[in-house]
């Protein structure tokens with residue numbers, strides 16, 4: 115019987131788990147970096163390391179090898195600094211993985227959110243008609259209290275009339291963002307972090323960059339009405355879904371806030387004795403709908 119290559123002789127159960135764990139870490143890193151500016155940074159870093167290590171070894175350059183020996187640990191230490199936003203988002207996502215264990219919103223909160231979507235959608239349409247600029251952030255699981263505290267506290271019931279009043283040009287609260295929790299406006303005139311997205315930063319104004327910025331740092335949803343064009347956009351997860359009409363705005367918000375969850379659709383249809391839901395609409399409705407509902411999606415990369 116031919117001898118097994120030495121590598122297979124050392125392959126036991128522990129080694130398989132070891133390889134699997136390393137592969138999982140690499141997969142996780144690439145998955146988190148996918149579609150963000152970290153992709154280019156990782157690619158640049160890999161090209162740099164491969165070229166420099168290759169040149170140093172091929173030509174046996176002692177000084178370059180010494181520099182590599184000293185610089186590589188520093189490069190590794192710099193990773194958490196350079197990838198701070200991505201790491202933060204990854205850890206937050208990890209923290210959210212437990213949310214499937216419980217329903218995303220309680221029954222009371224669901225009613226609140228129904229009215230929140232309705233009021234924000236109607237306000238956005240009116241603001242857009244009048245070309246009043248607006249920025250409305252809906253808090254989800256990541257707390258936005260830091261930003262609330264730095265704004266003007268309101269703690270008022272969310273109504274479209276109040277939103278329109280807040281963003282009425284030159285009103286005392288029109289500058290900055292409104293932050294909403296369930297069916298309440300917590301604060302107005304809040305200053306949000308600006309996205310430093312290189313690809314879109316040059317094209318977008320600060321209102322849109324602030325909308326993208328807060329959704330890069332949290333799982334919040336931001337609705338933007340452009341003062342310049344009247345266009346309505348929704349930012350989520352660092353992406354901007356632009357040029358939404360009222361119907362699409364409502365659909366995107368409902369989907370992102372999980373008000374159109376497939377299970378609920380099924381329950382509602384069963385109650386109404388309607389036809390069963392189409393099989394293809396069940397699995398990925400939540401992920402797909404924002405893409406369907408948007409004409410342009412700008413990704414933060």
Ligand SMILES: Nc1ncnc2c1ncn2[C@@H]1O[C@H](COP(=O)(O)OP(=O)(O)OP(=O)(O)O)[C@@H](O)[C@H]1O
Pocket residue numbers: 247248249288289290291304305306307308318319320321322323324339340341342343
């Ligand atoms: N960091 C920030 N946080 C919250 N709101 C901000 C921030 N920066 C700017 N804004 C809001 O954006 C307004 C300026 O918008 P600007 O014209 O620069 O952006 P824009 O994306 O082009 O928006 P528009 O299409 O409405 O003109 C400010 O008056 C302020 O209300």
